[in-house]
Amino acid sequence: MRQRLALGSILLSGLFLGGCATTMDQAECLTADWYSIGIEDGSRGQTMDRLTRHRKQCSEFGVQPDVQAYQQGRYEGLDYFCTLPNGLEVGKRGQTYHNVCPAEMQYYFLTGYRLGREIHRVRTDMRRNRSQVRNVEEELASAETTAERKGELRYQLRTMEQEFGRLQSRVEYLEQEERRVVVSKPSPMAKTN
Template sequence: MKILISLLSITVLLSGCASQLKKECENTNWFQHGESVAMRGEWLSSDPKILSCRKEEAEISESQADQGFKSGRIKYCTKENSYLVGKTGDPFVPQFCEGSDVKTLTSNHTKGIRDYCAKNNGFTAGASGKKYRNLCPTDLESGFLPEYKKGRLRYVEAQIKNAEDRRRELDYKMRLAMMELSSAESKVSNLRGQMSSLEAQRIFANSDNNESMKNDINNRISSLDSDIRRAEWSVNDAQRAKNNIQGEMDRLSKEISDYRTEMAGL
């Protein structure tokens, strides 16, 4: 019974996750999503969200996504956008722009990169949290990077502090979750003890051929069985909550470790 309920719990949990993803897919504005994919200089065929939604067999408006992609591609392949992409320190994909003046787009992107790589933008770029993409030309990089590292150091320090604050909050939540889980497990253990006692009484009633007692015990066992199932669901819920907290704590620990490693090199 315990194994069956546990398997059922896992099935329902996975089903719930899948249903949530499917719902999210079907509530997506696919025109806007297709446009955003193109504005990143990427193709719909390799977009992670579309691939995940197709895997879930969710309803996707392929036509809307395609129309949005075409709209985004037009916007991406403009002189203004190629400059802005460079100004934010990102690479530009000229081969994404069929029939466009690639030379002009590339030239505008280079202008944007040079503005991004100006020494007086270094600190702001570093403090923004965006990682350096190694796109600055040699004549600007020597002035840009020291300032960028100062800004990046401030950003990393702030991220470490935020992550450590959050981890302390999770430490408290974990203690509560463990208490909740222990309480739920104790209730299940107590109910199973009661079930064992009733089953022993049923054996006695069967041997004594006491129909009235047997019926009463069977009714109590049936009711108790329902109580045990509900209690086991509570254990599963408590375990899931604990696991979620632990997962976030592990993620934060790795994040802090990664930031400390990076900070040592700044």
């Protein structure tokens, strides 16, 4: 229980710091708990390149990372990163997945990630559509716009509104799918890809 609380504290501090610091200073290198650093990096989906950056920075102060402790911690941290709900959130934020999940966890992460990426893509398209609609409406309202051009713009506006309706339906479907997938964790045996 105590270990889980400590792990939770490490993960929370990692969420608040969220990768703000890309390097370690001398004090951090000298007092580093490489297992905890590994957990934090793993829980954020960092690649092993992160250890290379730590190693380079700390070598300036004559400190070498404990690679084994870091790798053990990182692998444990990946248990928190490589979940279906986290994959969904990473995808919805439009973040890139760096193929860090071990094979036995990757199916669940990718199930969420792919759905999240699609939600992100459709919402981005919706925002783009709304921006284009505002531009067309501004041109329509302009006194300098000719009657012929206004006719073209009205047609474009109708087309954009139809597209927005299609995107709205798509995002509603994807959000229903999100609720379904999170409630009923899919089986890796149901893989189709």
